[in-house]
Amino acid sequence: MGDYIxxxxxxxxxxxxxxxxFLGNCPFFGTSKKMETAxxxxxxxxxxxVMAGAITWMIYNYLLVPLELTYLRTIAFILVIASLVxxxxxxxxxxxxxxxxxLGIFLPLITTNCAVFxxxxxNIDKEYSFLQALVASFxxxxxxxxxxxxxxxxxxxILLARVxxxxxxxxxxxxxxxxxxxxxxxxxxMV
Amino acid sequence: MLEPVFISVMALMGIGATCGLxxxxxxxxxxxxxDPRIAEVEYFLSGAxxxxxxxxxxxxxxxxxxxxxxxxxxxxxxxMESAVAVAGVMGVDPGSAEPLMxxxxxxxxxxxxxxxxxxxxxxxxxLSALYGGQRICSIGCLGQGDCIAACKFNAVHMGPNGxxxxxxxxxxxxxxxxxxxxxxxxxxxxxxxxxLHFNQEDDALAPCQQTCPAEIDIxxxxxxxxxxxxxxxxxxxxxxxxxxLTCGRVCPHPxxxxxxxGIEDEAVSINQLKRFVAxxxxxxxxxxxxxxxxxxxxxxxxIGGGPAGLSCAYFLRRLGHSIKIYDMMPKLGGMxxxxxxxxxxxxxxxxxxxDGILNLGIEFQGNVRLGIDxxxxxxxxxxxxxxIFMGVGAWKDYKLRAEGEDLKGxxxxxxxxxxxxxxxxxxxPDDVPxxxxxxxxxxxxxxIDCVRTLVRLGADEVSIVxxxxxxxxxxNMVEIEAAEHEGVQFHFLAAPVKAxxxxxxxxxxxxxxxxxxGEPDASGRRRPVPIEGSExxxxxDMLITAIGQGPDVSFLEKEAAIKDLEITRWSTxxxxxxxxxxxxxxxxxxxxxxxxxxxxxxxxxGGRRAARAIHLYLNDEDVTPIPKSLRKKHIPESLFxxxxxxxxxxxxxxxxxxxxxxxxxxxxxDLVISETDAGRESNRCLNCCRICYDKDSCAx
Numbered sequence: 001m002g003d004y005i006x007x008x009x010x011x012x013x014x015x016x017x018x019x020x021x022f023l024g025n026c027p028f029f030g031t032s033k034k035m036e037t038a039x040x041x042x043x044x045x046x047x048x049x050v051m052a053g054a055i056t057w058m059i060y061n062y063l064l065v066p067l068e069l070t071y072l073r074t075i076a077f078i079l080v081i082a083s084l085v086x087x088x089x090x091x092x093x094x095x096x097x098x099x100x101x102x103l104g105i106f107l108p109l110i111t112t113n114c115a116v117f118x119x120x121x122x123n124i125d126k127e128y129s130f131l132q133a134l135v136a137s138f139x140x141x142x143x144x145x146x147x148x149x150x151x152x153x154x155x156x157x158i159l160l161a162r163v164x165x166x167x168x169x170x171x172x173x174x175x176x177x178x179x180x181x182x183x184x185x186x187x188x189x190m191v
Numbered sequence: 192m193l194e195p196v197f198i199s200v201m202a203l204m205g206i207g208a209t210c211g212l213x214x215x216x217x218x219x220x221x222x223x224x225x226d227p228r229i230a231e232v233e234y235f236l237s238g239a240x241x242x243x244x245x246x247x248x249x250x251x252x253x254x255x256x257x258x259x260x261x262x263x264x265x266x267x268x269x270x271m272e273s274a275v276a277v278a279g280v281m282g283v284d285p286g287s288a289e290p291l292m293x294x295x296x297x298x299x300x301x302x303x304x305x306x307x308x309x310x311x312x313x314x315x316x317x318l319s320a321l322y323g324g325q326r327i328c329s330i331g332c333l334g335q336g337d338c339i340a341a342c343k344f345n346a347v348h349m350g351p352n353g354x355x356x357x358x359x360x361x362x363x364x365x366x367x368x369x370x371x372x373x374x375x376x377x378x379x380x381x382x383x384x385x386x387l388h389f390n391q392e393d394d395a396l397a398p399c400q401q402t403c404p405a406e407i408d409i410x411x412x413x414x415x416x417x418x419x420x421x422x423x424x425x426x427x428x429x430x431x432x433x434x435x436l437t438c439g440r441v442c443p444h445p446x447x448x449x450x451x452x453g454i455e456d457e458a459v460s461i462n463q464l465k466r467f468v469a470x471x472x473x474x475x476x477x478x479x480x481x482x483x484x485x486x487x488x489x490x491x492x493x494i495g496g497g498p499a500g501l502s503c504a505y506f507l508r509r510l511g512h513s514i515k516i517y518d519m520m521p522k523l524g525g526m527x528x529x530x531x532x533x534x535x536x537x538x539x540x541x542x543x544x545x546d547g548i549l550n551l552g553i554e555f556q557g558n559v560r561l562g563i564d565x566x567x568x569x570x571x572x573x574x575x576x577x578x579i580f581m582g583v584g585a586w587k588d589y590k591l592r593a594e595g596e597d598l599k600g601x602x603x604x605x606x607x608x609x610x611x612x613x614x615x616x617x618x619x620p621d622d623v624p625x626x627x628x629x630x631x632x633x634x635x636x637x638x639i640d641c642v643r644t645l646v647r648l649g650a651d652e653v654s655i656v657x658x659x660x661x662x663x664x665x666x667n668m669v670e671i672e673a674a675e676h677e678g679v680q681f682h683f684l685a686a687p688v689k690a691x692x693x694x695x696x697x698x699x700x701x702x703x704x705x706x707x708x709g710e711p712d713a714s715g716r717r718r719p720v721p722i723e724g725s726e727x728x729x730x731x732d733m734l735i736t737a738i739g740q741g742p743d744v745s746f747l748e749k750e751a752a753i754k755d756l757e758i759t760r761w762s763t764x765x766x767x768x769x770x771x772x773x774x775x776x777x778x779x780x781x782x783x784x785x786x787x788x789x790x791x792x793x794x795x796x797g798g799r800r801a802a803r804a805i806h807l808y809l810n811d812e813d814v815t816p817i818p819k820s821l822r823k824k825h826i827p828e829s830l831f832x833x834x835x836x837x838x839x840x841x842x843x844x845x846x847x848x849x850x851x852x853x854x855x856x857x858x859x860x861d862l863v864i865s866e867t868d869a870g871r872e873s874n875r876c877l878n879c880c881r882i883c884y885d886k887d888s889c890a891x
Binding site for chain 1: 195198199202203206207210211213214217218220221222223312313314316317
C-alpha cells in the first residue's frame with residue numbers, strides 16, 4: 001500500500017510529466033490560455049491515459065515480449081494509442097453523449113499528445129506490474145492536469161499584467177513555465 | 192535470416208489489422224445518426240480549426256450551422272463565397288449571410304475627470320472591476336485597449352483620442368473584441384442589426400439623440416464634422432434618416448430644445464450642421480454609395496411616397512427586401528413636395544434626394560389612388576405582396592364648420608398648397624387664382640406656409656386670423672418670425688364666425704368675434720373666450736382655412752380584406768405605437784396617417800420603426816416591441832441640470848436671403864452655413880453623456 005502512495009506522489013509531483021519530464025508541451029501552451037479549455041483538456045488526458053496505459057502494457061507484455069519484438073514498441077504503441085482514441089471517441093459519442101460533448105475537441109487532439117505516449121513508455125521502462133502501470137498512468141495524467149490548470153490560472157493573471165511587448169503571449173508563458181518548473185524541483189528530495 | 196523480419200512485419204500487420212477491424216466494427220456498433228448536411232457544410236468551411244468563429248473547430252461550427260445556432264457566414268476565414276455555398280446547402284436565404292462588422296459605439300471625446308488615481312494593470316477588465324473604472328463617466332470607453340489585444344486580425348488600433356478605432360477593411364466580424372470589452376461599447380453587428388437598433392434604456396445616449404424622433408446619433412455626426420469627415424457624418428445620419436436634405440431644411444429640430452449647452456448658452460445649431468453635410472454631398476456631385484443587404488426575395492408594397500413611406504421603403508430595401516411605392520401624386524415626396532412650399536424646400540433638392548432612394552432599386556408608381564385604382568386586397572392577393580405599409584399621410588383639411596366657407600375664393604390650406612405646388616412644377620395646368628386681400632385662418636405651419644406663399648404670389652395684403660395669441664401658435668417660431676418680416680399682418684384673439692359673399696357668390700367679407708384669454712384648458716393653453724357683441728367685419732377677396740388636417744380614410748369603403756382595419760376617433764390608423772402593426776397582421780402604418788399631422792422627422796422615425804416590424808414579420812419572427820424601448824422617453828440622469836464652466840460662444844446665425852428680395856421669388860429663403868461656420872459650430876457641442884463630459888477641459 002505504502003508503495004502505491006509513493007508511486008502516486010512521485011508521478012504527480014516529483015516526476016511531473018509536464019514540469020519535470022517536459023513531455024506534452026504543445027497542449028500545455030496551446031490549451032492553457034483559458035481555464036475552461038485547460039480543465040477540458042485535463043479531463044480528456046486523464047481519461048485517455050489510463051486506458052492507453054492499460055492497453056499498451058498488455059500489448060507489450062503479452063505480444064511484443066513473447067515474440068521478441070520489443071524494438072517495435074514505439075511504432076506499435078503509436079498505432080494502438082491512435083486507434084484507441086478513435087475508438088473511445090466513437091464509444092463515448094454513442095454511449096455517454098454528455099461526456100463526449102464535455103470533452104469536445106480535446107479528445108481527438110490527444111492522438112498527437114506525447115505525454116500519453118511518454119507515460120506508456122515510462123511504465124514499460126520501469127517494469128511496473130499491471131496495477132502499478134494503471135496507478136502510474138492515472139497519476140501522470142493527474143499531474144498533467146494539475147500543472148495545466150495551475151498554469152492556466154497563472155496565464156489568466158499574466159493577461160492583466162504589464163508585459164513588455166517583446167515578451168508578450170507565448171514568450172512570457174515559456175518564462176513562466178520555467179519558473180513553475182523550478183518550483184516543482186522542491187519536490188525532488190521527497191521520494 | 193528472413194524469419195525475424197517476417198515475424199515483425201506480420202506482428203505489425205496483425206496489430207494494424209486488429210485495430211482496423213475493431214474500429215470498423217465500432218463504427219457500425221457505435222453508429223450515431225448525423226445530419227448529412229454537417230459533412231457538406233464542413234466541406235465549405237476553411238478547415239483551419241482556428242476557432243475564430245467562437246466554436247471549437249470547423250466540425251463544431253458545422254454542427255452549429257446545421258442546428259441553426261450559427262449563421263451560414265460563420266466562417267471568418269473562408270469569406271463570402273463559403274457563406275453563399277453554406278447557405279445553399281442549408282437552403283436558407285443568403286440574406287443572413289450578411290457580413291458582421293465591429294463598430295466602436297463610443298465616439299470618444301475629451302476625457303472625463305478621474306475619480307481616483309489608478310495604478311493597476313493596463314487592462315479594461317481589471318479597471319472595470321474597480322468601481323467600474325476611474326472616470327466620472329460610468330458608461331464610456333476605458334481606453335486600456337482590451338479589444339485591441341483581443342483582435343487577431345489587427346483590425347483595431349488605438350486612435351489619437353485615446354479610444355479604439357476599427358479598421359473596417361480588416362475586420363472579419365469574429366466578435367473577439369466584443370467579448371473582451373467589459374463595457375459593452377465595441378459591438379459586432381451586421382448592417383441590418385445596426386439599421387434596426389432603436390434607443391434603449393441602457394444605451395448611452397445624449398439628450399439630443401433621445402429627443403430626436405428619428406434617433407439620429409447626433410453627437411457622432413457633429414464630431415465627424417468637427418474632424419472634417421463630412422462623408423462619415425452623412426453615413427451616420429443615413430443610418431437613421433434617409434431624408435437629410437429635407438430635414439436639414441424643414442425640421443423644427445426638437446433635439447435643439449434639449450441641448451445641454453442651451454442651459455447656459457445658446458443650443459448647438461444641430462439642424463444647420465445636418466443641412467451643411469447634406470448639401471456638401473449634393474454639391475459634391477457624387478452620391479455616396481449606400482450598401483444594401485443581399486436580396487431576400489420578399490416583396491413589400493408601400494402605399495404613400497411621403498416621408499414615412501420613403502423612410503420605410505429605404506430601410507426595407509437596405510435590409511434586402513424588394514419594394515414598390517404607390518402614390519396618388521405623380522412624383523415622390525408626399526407632403527414634403529406638395530405641402531411644403533418651394534422657398535423652404537426646393538423641388539430640385541427633394542428630387543435629388545428621392546432619386547437617391549429610388550436608386551437603391553425601389554420601384555415607384557405614381558398617379559394611382561388607393562381605393563380607386565387599387566386596394567390593399569388587390570396588392571395582397573393579386574400582386575402577391577408579403578406585407579403592406581400604409582403611409583397615406585394626413586391630407587384632409589378640417590372644416591371650419593362656419594357659414595360661407597364654400598364660397599368662391601375660399602380654399603382650405605392643404606388643398607391650396609397642393610394645387611399651387613402641382614401647377615408650379617408643371618404637374619397640373621390649373622393655376623390657383625390669387626386675391627388681393629387674403630386672409631388665412633389658423634396658427635400652424637400650414638397657415639404660415641399659405642401666407643408666405645401668398646406674399647410671394649403678389650397679394651397686396653396678407654393676414655393671419657388666429658383665435659389665441661402669438662405665444663400659443665403651434666407653428667415654428669422661425670417661421671412666424673420670417674412671416675412677420677415679410678409683412679404678414681397678424682390678427683390675434685379673433686375667431687371667425689362666417690364668410691359673407693357678394694352677388695356672384697364670391698367671398699367679400701369675413702366676420703369674426705374678438706376674444707380674450709380665460710382659464711387654461713386640457714392642453715395647458717389658456718382658453719380663448721369670445722367677447723360679447725364684438726363682431727367685426729373685414730374686407731377680403733380670398734380666404735384660406737388652415738386649422739388642421741387628418742388622414743383621409745375613405746379608401747376603406749372599397750376594401751374587402753381590411754374593412755376591419757381599426758381607425759381611431761381622430762380617423763388615424765390604429766397601430767401598436769411600438770411595432771406599428773395594425774390589427775391586420777400584414778398591414779403596418781406610420782407617419783401622419785398613424786400619428787395625425789406631425790413632423791417630417793416623426794414620420795421618418797415611424798417609417799424605420801415599421802421597417803423593423805415588417806422585417807421581423809417577413810422573417811416569420813414574432814413582431815414584438817423593442818425591449819427596454821426609450822420611445823419618446825428620456826433617461827432621467829442623462830438630463831443633467833448644470834453645465835458650469837462654459838465659455839459663451841454665440842450660435843451661428845442662419846444665413847437668409849434679404850426680405851426685399853425673397854418676397855418676390857420662390858427661391859430658397861434660408862441658406863446653408865459656410866464650412867468655417869460648420870467647423871466652429873461643431874466645436875460648440877459638449878459631447879454629452881455618450882462620453883466623458885469634462886467641464887474643465889471641454890471644447891468650449
